[in-house]
Amino acid sequence: MNGKILITGGAGFIGTHIAERLCPKNKLVLLDNLRRNSLAHIPELKEHRNVSFLNGDVLDRKSIDKALSGVESVIHLAAIAGVSSYYERPLETLRVNLLGTVNMLEAAAASGVKKFIYASTSEVFGPDALWVDELAGHKIGGVSDKRWVYATSKLAGEQFVMRMGEAHNMACTILRPFNVYGPRQTGEGAVANFCSAVLSGKPITVYGDGTPLRAWCYVSDFVDAAVACLTRKEAAGQDFNIGNPREVETTLGLARRVARLSPGSEIKHKDVVRAEVRARVPVIDKARRLLAWEPKVDLEQGLTETLEWHRSQLTAAVK
Secondary structure (H helix, E strand, O other): OOOEEEEEOOOOHHHHHHHHHHOOOOEEEEEEOOOOOHHHHOHHHHOOOOEEEEEOOOOOHHHHHHHOOOOOEEEEOOOOOOHHHHHHOHHHHHHHHHHHHHHHHHHHHHHOOOEEEEEOOHHHHOOEEEEEOOOOOOOOOOOOOHHHHHHHHHHHHHHHHHHHHHHHOOEEEEEEEOOEEOOOOOOOOHHHHHHHHHHOOOOEEEEOOOOOEEEOEEHHHHHHHHHHHHHOHHHOOEEEEEOOOOOEEEHHHHHHHHHHHOOOOOEEEEOOOOOOOOEEEEOOHHHHHHHOOOOOOOHHHHHHHHHHHHHHHHHHHHO
């Protein structure tokens, strides 16, 4: 379909799902330092005849150059993510997300890569991103709050992606995921946290009053969008908000849905001690128009499948 494809962060949550979709008909290279190793949950992917895994880092140009050998398209997912990381490792977050992206772009341009897809974040729209389209303003919080190092690094990365694409005639595309969830999600994430809690017999923890709004996007829908960017020429030079605006729910509402899927579960509240994002809901008309993309998985189905996956992992661990 697209020749040889490099996926940075290919051993992560979204990376393994994209690789799983693409590997039957494409040669893939997965570059990852295994900080979050979702690949451990799908060992057959690493053993697939069309998949090569390289343990490396986007801050290391030698690793990048090795991974890019013969590659025509790049899906750049590698990043430091998770709110705790922003506070505990802010400089590393900035370095990996910004300098790592610049390293990837410069190496990709030098090696003749034709397509470069960059995973940014909905956080570039700031704390009140309610029904935002691609032209919405970027109202990131102040520099005194480390909460915003991630959004800042990703927004700067977007500018580098677009400008490098223009300068080197490389078809670059930006994707902004809005609260993607599903099986194999490691690290932080409300759905993963809630599922893990109920299956271990612990209360679901909701921070604050639980009223912040999110549009919850199942991982297979995000994969559909990424694949569309590889195959549709209309994606070149464009940015897309990718989420499911039909599946909007508060954090408390999400907790209640998960609790209903696991009867007997309790919900507790804790005070918010960090900057809070009140709303994160996209307008996706542009993706519908240019990518012919539409999210398909409703929240109830997605939560059920995700909880079942977590249950299967718990059962396997007991055995």
